[in-house]
Amino acid sequence: MRARTIGDRRLTYPILALALTLPLLTVGQPAQAAPHPDGDSIRQVATAVSAEAWAAGRQRYGAQVTADTAIEAYWTPERMRNAKPIEESPSYQAAARRFAQSGGTSAAAPTNRSRPVDVPPVAGLMGTPGMSTQAINPNLGSNHPTARSNGKVFFNMDGGSWVCSGAVINSVGFNTVWTAGHCIHGGPGSSLATNWSFVPAYDDDLVNPRPHGTWTARELWTWSSWIDSSNWEADMAVAIMNTRNGVHIVNQFGGHGFRTHQGFTVGINNFGYPSGAPFDGGNLLRCSGNSTQSGARIRINCDLTAGASGGPWLINWDGNWGYLNGVNSTLNSYTAPTLWWSPYFDDTASELYNFTATH
Numbered sequence: 125m126r127a128r129t130i131g132d133r134r135l136t137y138p139i140l141a142l143a144l145t146l147p148l149l150t151v152g153q154p155a156q157a158a159p160h161p162d163g164d165s166i167r168q169v170a171t172a173v174s175a176e177a178w179a180a181g182r183q184r185y186g187a188q189v190t191a192d193t194a195i196e197a198y199w200t201p202e203r204m205r206n207a208k209p210i211e212e213s214p215s216y217q218a219a220a221r222r223f224a225q226s227g228g229t230s231a232a233a234p235t236n237r238s239r240p241v242d243v244p245p246v247a248g249l250m251g252t253p254g255m256s257t258q259a260i261n262p263n264l265g266s267n268h269p270t271a272r273s274n275g276k277v278f279f280n281m282d283g284g285s286w287v288c289s290g291a292v293i294n295s296v297g298f299n300t301v302w303t304a305g306h307c308i309h310g311g312p313g314s315s316l317a318t319n320w321s322f323v324p325a326y327d328d329d330l331v332n333p334r335p336h337g338t339w340t341a342r343e344l345w346t347w348s349s350w351i352d353s354s355n356w357e358a359d360m361a362v363a364i365m366n367t368r369n370g371v372h373i374v375n376q377f378g379g380h381g382f383r384t385h386q387g388f389t390v391g392i393n394n395f396g397y398p399s400g401a402p403f404d405g406g407n408l409l410r411c412s413g414n415s416t417q418s419g420a421r422i423r424i425n426c427d428l429t430a431g432a433s434g435g436p437w438l439i440n441w442d443g444n445w446g447y448l449n450g451v452n453s454t455l456n457s458y459t460a461p462t463l464w465w466s467p468y469f470d471d472t473a474s475e476l477y478n479f480t481a482t483h
Contacts, residue, residue: 164358164472166479167351169309169344172318174198174280192366195319196338199278204323204333207278207285209399209430211458215282215310216433219354220454240385241474245445246294247378264408266325266335269444272377274408275339276326276397277303277434279317281310287405289396289435290322290363293448294379295481297364298372301341303434304451305350305359312354320344320363324377326397328406339373342366345480347472357420357467359453361434362480380438381447382477384469388417394464396435396452398428401459405431415450415466422450423465430458437466 173191181194189197210216247269264271277288288307293300301322308317324336342365347358365373373379393412399405411426415437428435433453438446450466467473 164347164349164355166345166476167348169316169346169351171320171341171344172316174318177319192340195321195340198319199321199338201333203285204278204287205328207287209405210281210286210288210307210433211400211430211455213282213284213286213310215314216306218313219306219311219356222354223356223454239474241382241477242384243294243382243447243477245379245381245447246374247445266327266330268325269378270395270441271325271327271408272336273324273380273445274395274436275301275322275324276405277307277320277322279307279320281317282314286317287397287399287431288433289431289452291395291436291438291448292324292373292377292379293382293477294374295382295477297481297483298374298379299364299367299483300379300480301339301363301365301373302436302448302451303361303363304453305346305361306453307434308344308346308361308363309351311350312352317344322363322365322373324373325408326406327408328404333406336377337368339368340366343480343483345476347476356453356465358472360451360467360473360476362476364480364483378445380436380445383439383447383449384471384474384477386439386449386469388415388422388468390415390439390449392424392450393438393441393446394424394426394428394432394435394452395438396428396432399431400429400461403429403431417468418465420468421453421465422468423463425462426464427461428452428455428464429461430455432464 177194177198180197181189184197273292277290290301290303293302320341322339341363346361349355349358413424415422415424435452437450439449454465455461456463
């Protein structure tokens with residue numbers, strides 16, 4: 125591992141990862157990160173393409189194959205259908221057991237060293253159509269802002285194929301998708317995700333369940349305390365996406381805004397792709413309610429099942445756009461969930477956003 129000090133923060137990243145060439149620029153505050161007293165650091169998980177994905181790419185594209193097209197070729201409709209919710213993975217369940225054995229709550233106070241982040245949504249090239257694009261079923265039409273800015277995540281980890289949820293978030297670099305930390309790395313004793321991809325507006329009711337194609341990541345970022353110790357308060361991650369046909373993902377689809385330090389009790393609209401019964405993971409679903417404090421995290425009543433991990437908690441959602449203020453992290457039951465938890469978006473989220481916003 126190499127280390128780089130930025131301001132008073134120490135960032136560690138793999139030697140083989142892409143070199144950082146841009147300075148750390150923050151939104152609404154000076155170009156330096158606040159110190160992190162507990163030694164936590166933002167860590168890049170090097171993106172990787174498996175040998176099987178390279179083979180699939182060569183079969184389809186021949187000598188012109190790239191890492192991007194190899195991952196796209198690898199995730200065939202059959203592989204997507206057979207991928208399981210990450211909540212069923214051994215690494216996720218081991219992390220949940222460790223948390224339960226520790227008492228299941230944290231009394232740590234939220235941090236507010238830095239100025240709260242407040243970034244507005246952006247509509248993107250596809251604009252903001254009216255609500256008539258809503259489908260008859262609970263889903264939204266694939267061109268609806270909320271649908272196309274949400275997506276299903278597919279990746280390999282620890283020998284399995286898994287799914288999560290995620291959302292496109294407005295940023296200076298126009299490349300960011302937010303999800304849960306456990307959707308890019310399994311935590312202690314586990315491994316990094318490979319063949320990581322994001323499918324906006326995934327809908328298996330359509331002839332083509334990928335109406336906007338498959339987008340792949342070139343960088344994955346989360347907190348070292350998630351990777352090293354399954355700290356659920358840091359269970360958040362950012363994927364920096366490759367362009368597709370030269371277009372940045374935020375420029376194409378638009379992106380939700382981002383807010384931190386909003387308090388523990390706020391109105392939440394929670395989105396995700398639940399795969400457990402009675403759902404099949406084929407559609408974007410939503411539940412809503414007011415969050416409440418749960419230790420240093422927040423929770424809401426919600427019956428989205430496994431597979432919704434990483435899905436966005438949007439505040440001030442107007443039917444099209446909202447502000448990210450949480451992500452699906454843990455649920456109270458795999459068979460009949462009624463509660464979901466998210467990390468509270470304090471400095472932990474602010475610093476992760478600010479550090480990755482320009483990438």
